[in-house]
Amino acid sequence: MATATTPQTPGRRRTWRRLPVVHQLRQSVGLQRGMLVAGLVLMGVFVLTAVFAPLLAPYGYGQLRDAAGSFGAQQSPSADHLLGTTVGGYDVLSRVIWGSRTALYVIVIAVLLSIVLGVLLGLVSGYFGGWLDRILVVIADAVYAFPTLLLAIVVAIVISGGQSKMWGGIFAAAISITVVFIPQYFRVVRAETVRIKAEAFVESARVIGASNWRIMVRHVLRNATRTLPLILTLNASESILTLAGLGFLGFGIQPTSAAEWGYDLNRSLSDVTSGIWWTSIFPGVAIVLTVLGLTLVGESLNDLADPRLRTRRRAADTPEAAAEVSVVPGGTLAAPGGVADLETGADR
Amino acid sequence: MSAVVDITDLRIAFATDAGTVEAVTGVSLQVNAGEVLAIVGESGSGKTVTARSILGLLPETARVRGAVVLSSKDGGSSSDVVPLRGAQLRELRGQDAAMVFQEPSTSLNPVYPIGWQIIEGLRAHGKLSKKEARAKAVDVLRRVGIPDPEHRIDHYPHQFSGGQKQRIVIAQALVLDPGVIIADEPTTALDVTVQAEILELLRRCRDDFGAAIVLITHNMGVVADLADRVAVMYQGEIVEQADVRTLFSSPQDPYTQRLLAAVPRLGQGVEHTRARAERRAPGWAEAAPVVEAKDLRIVYPGRLRQPDFTAVDGVSFSIRPGEVLGLVGESGSGKTTIGRAMAGLTKVTGGSLTVLGAEMNGFKERSFRPVRERIGFVFQDPASSFNPLLTIAEAVAEPLVVHKRAKDPRAARPRVDELLEAVQLPKAFGDRYPHELSGGQRQRASLARGLALQPELLIADEPTSALDVSVQARVLELFDELQKELGFAALFISHDLAVVDLLADKIAVLYRGQLVEEGTGEEVLGAPKHPYTQRLLASLPVPDPDEQAARRAHWEQLSSS
Numbered sequence: 044m045a046t047a048t049t050p051q052t053p054g055r056r057r058t059w060r061r062l063p064v065v066h067q068l069r070q071s072v073g074l075q076r077g078m079l080v081a082g083l084v085l086m087g088v089f090v091l092t093a094v095f096a097p098l099l100a101p102y103g104y105g106q107l108r109d110a111a112g113s114f115g116a117q118q119s120p121s122a123d124h125l126l127g128t129t130v131g132g133y134d135v136l137s138r139v140i141w142g143s144r145t146a147l148y149v150i151v152i153a154v155l156l157s158i159v160l161g162v163l164l165g166l167v168s169g170y171f172g173g174w175l176d177r178i179l180v181v182i183a184d185a186v187y188a189f190p191t192l193l194l195a196i197v198v199a200i201v202i203s204g205g206q207s208k209m210w211g212g213i214f215a216a217a218i219s220i221t222v223v224f225i226p227q228y229f230r231v232v233r234a235e236t237v238r239i240k241a242e243a244f245v246e247s248a249r250v251i252g253a254s255n256w257r258i259m260v261r262h263v264l265r266n267a268t269r270t271l272p273l274i275l276t277l278n279a280s281e282s283i284l285t286l287a288g289l290g291f292l293g294f295g296i297q298p299t300s301a302a303e304w305g306y307d308l309n310r311s312l313s314d315v316t317s318g319i320w321w322t323s324i325f326p327g328v329a330i331v332l333t334v335l336g337l338t339l340v341g342e343s344l345n346d347l348a349d350p351r352l353r354t355r356r357r358a359a360d361t362p363e364a365a366a367e368v369s370v371v372p373g374g375t376l377a378a379p380g381g382v383a384d385l386e387t388g389a390d391r
Numbered sequence: 392m393s394a395v396v397d398i399t400d401l402r403i404a405f406a407t408d409a410g411t412v413e414a415v416t417g418v419s420l421q422v423n424a425g426e427v428l429a430i431v432g433e434s435g436s437g438k439t440v441t442a443r444s445i446l447g448l449l450p451e452t453a454r455v456r457g458a459v460v461l462s463s464k465d466g467g468s469s470s471d472v473v474p475l476r477g478a479q480l481r482e483l484r485g486q487d488a489a490m491v492f493q494e495p496s497t498s499l500n501p502v503y504p505i506g507w508q509i510i511e512g513l514r515a516h517g518k519l520s521k522k523e524a525r526a527k528a529v530d531v532l533r534r535v536g537i538p539d540p541e542h543r544i545d546h547y548p549h550q551f552s553g554g555q556k557q558r559i560v561i562a563q564a565l566v567l568d569p570g571v572i573i574a575d576e577p578t579t580a581l582d583v584t585v586q587a588e589i590l591e592l593l594r595r596c597r598d599d600f601g602a603a604i605v606l607i608t609h610n611m612g613v614v615a616d617l618a619d620r621v622a623v624m625y626q627g628e629i630v631e632q633a634d635v636r637t638l639f640s641s642p643q644d645p646y647t648q649r650l651l652a653a654v655p656r657l658g659q660g661v662e663h664t665r666a667r668a669e670r671r672a673p674g675w676a677e678a679a680p681v682v683e684a685k686d687l688r689i690v691y692p693g694r695l696r697q698p699d700f701t702a703v704d705g706v707s708f709s710i711r712p713g714e715v716l717g718l719v720g721e722s723g724s725g726k727t728t729i730g731r732a733m734a735g736l737t738k739v740t741g742g743s744l745t746v747l748g749a750e751m752n753g754f755k756e757r758s759f760r761p762v763r764e765r766i767g768f769v770f771q772d773p774a775s776s777f778n779p780l781l782t783i784a785e786a787v788a789e790p791l792v793v794h795k796r797a798k799d800p801r802a803a804r805p806r807v808d809e810l811l812e813a814v815q816l817p818k819a820f821g822d823r824y825p826h827e828l829s830g831g832q833r834q835r836a837s838l839a840r841g842l843a844l845q846p847e848l849l850i851a852d853e854p855t856s857a858l859d860v861s862v863q864a865r866v867l868e869l870f871d872e873l874q875k876e877l878g879f880a881a882l883f884i885s886h887d888l889a890v891v892d893l894l895a896d897k898i899a900v901l902y903r904g905q906l907v908e909e910g911t912g913e914e915v916l917g918a919p920k921h922p923y924t925q926r927l928l929a930s931l932p933v934p935d936p937d938e939q940a941a942r943r944a945h946w947e948q949l950s951s952s
Contacts, residue, residue, distance in 0.1 A: 247770055251763065251790040251794075252763035261781075
C-alpha cells in the first residue's frame with residue numbers, strides 16, 4: 044500500500060527510540076515514569092508467563108494425577124503443589140500460569156478484531172459523513188447503552204451455547220468483547236478524522252487531485268491513530284475483566300479445555316467460607332496484577348500524550364548553552380539531540 | 392521623567408521536552424511614564440515573554456532571573472515583580488499594569504456581558520458599590536469610543552465587531568487607570584482600516600489617560616505610527632534601543648538594518664510592473680485568458696433560520712497567461728473564497744468561472760481532476776499545510792505520484808531535489824519532517840509542491856501572512872524569480888497592499904464580496920478612485936515616522952469627512 048514506500052534514511056529517524064512506548068518512556072519523569080515502568084514490568088511478566096507457560100507450569104492445566112497418583116482436592120500448599128490444589132483437584136500454580144495464556148489469546152484476538160473494524164468504520168464514517176455516518180453513530184451509541192457483561196453473555200450463548208472448548212470459549216469471549224469495543228475505536232477515529240479532514244494538508248491533497256482512498260490512507264489514517272495505543276491498553280485490561288467475569292458467571296471455558304482465572308474463582312467460592320484461601324487468592328491476584336499493569340501503562344501514556352499533564356524537569360539554573368528559540372517551532376520532541384540530552388541527566 | 396517599569400538583566404528560561412530553553416538572555420529596559428515603547432522582533436525573539444514578565448504572566452515552566460521593578464502611576468510605591476506570588480501579584484495587575492491581548496474575540500468571555508467583565512476588574516481592586524462601578528464602566532466605554540455605552544454595556548461580546556471588541560479590551564485595561572499598558576500585537580488580528588482606528592485610540596490612551604504603553608509588534612508601520620522609542624530584540628537580547636526617528640533614519644545594528652530593508656513599501660512595485668509589461672510579447676493582450684470570471688457569485692447556505700451568506704457577489708475579472716493578479720481586501724471580503732473556488736474547493740453558485748477551459752459552476756470532481764494537474768496551490772499557513780508524518784520530499788513528491796509522473800516518492804526524488812533547489816532549500820531538507828523546518832523554509836517547500844507539476848496557474852492564498860517580515864521578503868523574492876522563469880499565471884491573495892504591489896501586474900480590490908477597483912499598481916495605488924480603496928490606502932501605516940505623521944493627518948481628514 045501507499046504507506047509502505049517510505050524512503051528510509053539510515054540511522055537518523057525511525058529508530059527504536061521513536062517507537063510508541065519507548066519514546067514515552069524516555070520522555071517521562073518522576074512519578075509518571077515510575078507508574079509507566081511498573082506497568083511495563085507487570086505487562087512483561089504477564090506476557091512472558093503466557094509465552095513460556097509449558098516450561099513454567101509444573102503440571103498441565105487439566106492434569107488431575109501424576110506418577111505418584113491423584114493430587115487430591117483442596118490440598119494446602121506443599122512442596123509438590125506450591126500453591127495447593129483446587130476443589131476439583133487441579134494444581135493451583137499450574138492453572139494460574141496456564142490461565143495467563145488464555146487471557147493473552149483473548150486480549151490479542153479481541154483487540155485485533157475491534158481495532159481493524161473500529162478504525163475502518165470510523166475512517167469511512169468520518170471522512171464521507173452523510174447518512175452512513177449518522178447510522179453508524181446511532182448504532183455505536185446503542186451498543187454503548189448495553190451493559191458490557193450482559194452483551195458478552197448473550198454473544199457467548201449465541202456462539203458456544205454457554206459452555207465450550209478452549210478456542211470456542213476464547214472466541215466467544217473475544218468476539219463479545221469486540222462488539223463492545225468497536226464503538227470506542229470507531230468514535231475516537233471518527234472524531235480525529237473529522238478534525239483532520241478540515242486541516243490544510245488534506246485540502247492540499249485534494250487540490251493536487253489525490254483520490255479519496257489515497258487521502259484516507261495516506262493523510263488521514265496515519266494522523267488519526269495517535270491515541271490508539273492508549274485505548275488499546277485500557278481495552279486490553281477491560282477485556283481480561285470481561286473474560287474473568289464470563290468465567291465467574293459460568294459462561295467460561297471447561298477446565299479440561301483450558302485454564303481460566305474467572306472459572307477458578309467461581310469454583311473457589313465455597314472454599315472461602317471454609318478457610319481455604321489459596322484457591323481464590325492466587326487467580327484473583329493474577330487478574331488484579333495483569334489489569335493493574337495494563338491500566339498503569341494506559342494511564343501514563345494518556346498523561347504523557349497531553350503536554351498539559353506531562354511533568355517536565357524544572358529548568359536548570361545554569362543551562363549549558365542557550366538554545367535558539369525560533370529554530371524548532373513545535374518540534375521540540377525531535378530537536379537535534381533534544382530527547383537524548385534529556386536522558387543523560389534523567390536517572391540520577 | 393520617572394520610569395514606570397525598570398527591567399534589569401532579565402533572564403527567562405523555559406523547561407521544555409528538549410531541556411532548558413533560554414528565551415530571554417539579559418535584557419535591561421526602561422519604560423518612562425507617558426511614553427510608547429515598541430518592542431519589535433521576529434517570532435521567538437523573546438519580545439512577548441519580556442513584556443509578560445512585567446505582569447508576572449509567565450507559565451509555571453518558566454524560571455525568571457533579574458529584576459522587574461514596577462512603579463505605581465503616582466510614583467508612590469514600587470516593587471520587584473519577579474519574586475511576587477498570588478495575592479501580591481494580583482494587587483499589581485490591573486492597578487499598576489494592564490494587558491491588551493492580540494485576539495479580541497478570544498480575550499473576552501463570551502458568556503458574560505462586557506460590562507460585567509469590566510466591572511469584575513474594578514471590584515477586584517476597590518470597594519466600589521455596584522452603581523459606582525457601573526457608572527465608571529460606562530464612562531470608560533464612552534472614552535474608548537463605544538457609542539451609546541449606557542445601553543451597550545449589557546451586550547455580549549459577539550454583538551460587537553472586531554474593532555469594537557478590541558476597544559472594549561482596551562477599556563478593560565484602562566478602567567483602573569494603570570501606569571503602563573502592555574499591548575501584545577493589539578492590531579495584528581484586525582483589518583488595516585480598523586487597525587488605524589485602534590492605533591488612534593492607543594495614542595489617546597497615552598495623551599488623555601497618561602498611560603505608558605509597551606507595544607509589542609512585528610509591523611514596522613505600526614511602530615512608525617505610534618511609538619516614541621523602539622527596542623529591537625533578536626534571539627533573546629536587545630540589539631538596539633533608540634528614539635523612533637533615529638531608528639528609522641539611521642539604524643545602527645546590522646540586524647535592524649536588515650529588518651527595515653525587508654519591510655515592503657508602497658510604490659516599490661511600479662517600476663517592476665512596467666519592466667514586466669515591456670517584456671511581454673506583442674499580441675499577449677489578445678491571448679485567451681487562463682481564468683475568466685463573469686458575474687461570479689458564491690453563496691454559503693445559512694444554517695438554521697439564518698439567511699444565506701453571499702461571500703462573492705457579481706465579480707468579473709480575468710487572468711491572462713503569465714499574468715499575476717493581486718487580490719486585496721479585508722477579512723470577509725471574499726478573496727479567499729474566490730481562490731478556493733478556482734481550485735474547486737468551494738462550489739460556485741452563480742455566474743461563470745472558467746479555469747483553464749473548465750467551467751467551475753456545477754463542476755464534477757471526476758472531470759476536473761485532469762485540470763488539477765495544471766493548477767498549483769500555496770496555502771496560507773505553512774505549519775498546517777504539510778502532513779506532519781510525511782517528510783518534505785514525500786510531500787513534494789505527492790502531486791507527481793498522484794498524477795502518475797512517478798511511481799512512488801522514491802522514484803520522484805531526482806525531480807524533488809530539483810524543485811527544492813529551485814526554491815533554494817538544500818537537498819538534504821527533503822529527508823526532514825515539516826516540524827523540523829522554520830516557517831519560511833516550510834513555505835518555500837510549499838511553493839516547491841505547488842510548482843511540482845509545472846502548473847499554468849498558481850493560486851497563492853496569503854502565502855506570507857504567517858511569516859516574519861525578513862522571511863516574507865525572501866519568499867516574495869523567490870516567488871517573483873520563479874514566476875519570471877516559469878511564466879505561470881498567478882492569483883496572489885493578500886490583505887497587505889504593499890506585498891501585492893511588489894508582485895502583481897494587476898491589482899483587484901475586493902470589498903464585501905464586490906470588486907470595487909481593478910487596474911495596474913500605478914492606477915490603483917497611485918490614484919485610487921473608489922472611496923474604499925482610498926480609505927484602505929490611507930490607513931496603511933508606512934515604516935517612516937515623518938511620512939506616517941503626514942499620512943495620519945490625511946487619514947483623519949478622510950475619516951472625518
